[in-house]
Amino acid sequence: MTSSFYVEHCGPAVTVQDAGWRGTLASGLSRGGAADTLALAQVWALLGQEGSAVLELAGLGGRFEALSATRIAFAGANMDLRLDGEALLDHAVHRVEVGQVLDIGAARAGTYGYLGVGGGLETPRFLGSASTHRGAGLGQVIEAGQTLACGADATPDRVGLKLPQMNAKSGAIRMVPTAHTLLFSKDQREAFERTAFTRGARGNRQGIALETDVSFALKGGQSIPSETVIPGDIQVPGQGAPFALLADSQTTGGYPRIAAILPCDLPRVAQADVGETLRFSFVSREEGIAFERADRKARAALVKACTPILRNPADINDLLSYQLISGAISGENE
């Protein structure tokens, strides 16, 4: 069975995303895809639908009406979720009936929210990915009045599950040395680890400004031939103000890069609020590989980490009707 949604209104940066592209770097197209790959993996795990295309809502949410019964899952930024006005748990998968209206509020913390639907979004693909890359005119930027078609849902009964929030916001962002790290002096590298950076207002899916009074410009204005750039690179342009690169980064660049953020810590950087303090610390390449492998293992276990949503009776404002309809106070699962 397939379903569809009507977009009543939405923010200006609601796009279709999945894991993006692999193997297009040589043609100048970066990885792209969800800015927060962990939240994407969580939505996939909740729906039991790895690889499906989801909506990425940057900053502002929207109002969506279900044109048929379906399922939804939400993860990522802290946004107010309401189904027909009733608060809905995030990092969870729910059934939605035909005609029900989903309201997603503006982000209270974090930047990118992810809304997945049963069967996944059916939008045009380029080289296998439905991801939206604005610079390349790929994918789809969602607008009010649009109807979003979904694919066939293989597991329509997988609902009422939740995941613990893994997006902990503490500790320094871990980074590993990269090809240009040693062009920076020991003092500069140590200063980088001591600096409390502020996530600047300049930022989008290509990257975000890391603001500080300290300049990290290379001494003597050393020039570097343009080399491959990857998401997670922290580049330092001539003025010395670092920039952390995200999913839609350019694929080559001539600015030196002081470090590469661990892929598993990149979601925290992407989600950082404007004005939030970010600190960074170096780990060795070997440690970085171990952290990354452990993270991939944890992500692979997400499907099994989903647990039933247990409703606390005190949170149910229509407790009486709930009991009457279900006809059971002592459920058989207790």
Next chain:
Amino acid sequence: MIVHTQERFPELRFVGVDGVLVRFGADVTEQANVAAFSFHQHIDSLRLQSILESAPSLSAVFLRLDLAGDLDATVQLIEAEMRAKDWLGLPFKPGRRWTIPCSFDGPQLSEAAGLAGVSEASTIAQITDSRLRVLTLGFAPGQPYLGSLEPHWNIPRMGGVAPKVPAGALVVAVRQLIIFSFEAPTGWRHIGQTAFRCFDKNRTTPFAFEAGDVVRFAQASAGEIEDLRRDTFGGARLETLT
């Protein structure tokens, strides 16, 4: 200490947790570029499961390794391939040649010519007479870095606010030319206009260029370029060289 001699090349550097960069020079030379291009083609042809992606830049090749595999063994294999051949001594064997119509009427044509110390007429003659190569694709999808022009074309990028150039714009700096894939701001000087689409998602070949392609420009009028916009390759001709 960083030693700037050619003897240390090729060299291998780690990039992030799963990346490796094989560099063939500290500067963009024809020799280093051909080496990077050839090494990339060679690695690609091996179709190794442990290497997920390979991309050449101006004088280096980036390789993304499979973290699930044996990284040390993969790095050793790459090092062995690096040493297996005199990559820096290879001649360039062209595979394909593009002839691309271009009107040389960009707003900074005279400024660029002045910086190179030649007249506008000589600029056009020198560019249309040059046999250029796609040194690499990058920055934006399908966007080529073409080179190299004669040394007097080693003109700097503009300082300050970068103006926007339209898709298909021909720009020049540091002995290289770029045809822009999309409208974008740039510090390179805008000297001409093509109707060429470096990238078109609806085309059978979305990315027109491959690294190593040879490119020649053919002078056209602004009116001709306008008419050529109807063609998906902007009137460009592609020949396979044998």
